[in-house]
Amino acid sequence: MTEPSIPGVAARPPRNHWWDVWDQFKVHKGALVGAFFFLLIVFLVLFGPLLWDIDPTKTNIRSRNQGMSWAHPFGTDQLGRDIFARMIAGGRVSMGVGLTAMALSVIIGTFVGVIAGYFKRLDGVLMRLTDLFLALPLMPLLLVTVLLFREPLSAAFGPEGGIFVLMVSAIGITSWMQTARIVRGDVLALKEREFVLAARSIGTPPRRMITRHILPNVMSPIMVSATLGIANAIITESALSFLGLGFPPDFPTWGRLLFDGVDYLTQYPERVFWPGLAISLTVLSVNYVGDGLRDALDPRIRGR
Template identity: 40%
Template sequence: MIAAIESVAQPEIARQPLDEHRASERGFWRRFTQNRLALVALGVILILTLAAIFGPRLYGVDPNRQHYNAINAWPSQAHPLGTDSLGRDTLARILLGLRVSLLVAFYVEFINIGLGASFGLLAGYFGGWIDQVLSRLADMLFAFPGLLLAILVAAVFGQPVTERFGGIGRLLLVAGSLALVSWPLMARYVRGQTLSIKERDFIEAARSVGVTNSRIITRHILPNVAGLIIVSATLDVAAVVVNESVLSLLGLGIQPPDPSIGQMIRQSIDYLERNWSQVFFPSLALTLMVLTFSFAGDGLRDALDPQSRGS
């Protein structure tokens, strides 16, 4: 008899948070589509992503080919955005640099979500020693300035990793060094949200009828923190793009001949007076990436939590 009651109660308990989640999701998309700036930013992000994926092949110009008759050239029909100090086509290098920057951001957010969100869910739900370990580890990492720690890791391991694994190893090292200082923040956000959700009535009801902890986390808590994870990851992309550019500006990021936006800015600063377009176009691409991800993240945050709008 008790088993029969539990078998009926469990679907009812599972349906309650899912119905609430669907209603919240409809309201979320309605609020987001009303934010024109966020929609435009999302459209620009899509264009930048497509340009990074397909642009280098469609444009068809080797980003490392040197045109000796067009060194430090201004924009022209042959080179729409000009060339750099070695005669390399600026547009071709920007397209490939976009790909590199977005790849780094993708790897960083993959680590943040996989590591940070998982730790946050476990620490928030179970508490105890898991929460203590996460809190102490996060405090230890937060004790250092984030970018300084990433610079230290890239400086110490950059050369050995590049010599052994080449360009892809360097890219993964840059992504790993940036993820090292950003995943605890994701974990802290998810932990706080999980602490709030696990005290709600439908979680207590699920426990009372014997729903397992793993099922509660995956079916009831995770859908309710997914929006927060997406918003945090989107906003963090802007910071990752800037920090990757800073590493490249310091010579600790992606190494030549592979281009990155920050590296292009660094190499063209010496020629600013001779041809300012060499700095302008990579800087414009960097600014566009940072602003669009920031606006899209703000729009997602406002749609997820209307009370945060304007705060």
């Protein structure tokens, strides 16, 4: 039923739910600034090689340890490699690991949370499994996983491909628990809503109930969890690379650049500053975007 039109007043088009989310998101100034910096970093990472056509692995001993200049905005390292080009290449790897590991953790966490929340007989088992993973020390577990599976995966997928698969798998499999708990709580609340009870009363099968009625209504916490998961995955990958257990030395990541720059910290502190700044900006930007999405997707805040 359409609303009656008022003479002299133009009819307002119906607003989409996402327009309301955007209006609330704009109120969060930190989220806007974070979104700007995050998009800027993504743009530089994706299109940087087209704008700065220098091979990040090319060595030039005659140009080693140079300071900032027009030819090398971030200077060169001990082998004469352009640090700016290596920052761009390292960002592609770090962001790729972060996004892929986040996707894996969100998929696992959503699956566990939905199944635990909807099927009461499986709730206890899945939540105890979640508690078990939460009780495990994350970094020692990742270190053991990397040391055990690095060689077999490198032999199967190559040095870079094997480490990428290992990083994504290790980070994704050890970071799904918070998503599972959040999704489970929302599913438990949704099960008592009228539209779910009505759909169940007409014999809707569980699979259709979950895909058509449950999942669309838990997308808000999933999106927030995914946003914050990117930051956690980037930090974890950088920590492993900084410890020398990440990608090989000739394959730059932000964490690897930090690791390589530590030996020259007193002479060339900028080698640690630039990758550290990139990691900090990315993580802060993603965290602010996650905070803004959490407020914008919360109906209690949006309705104020």
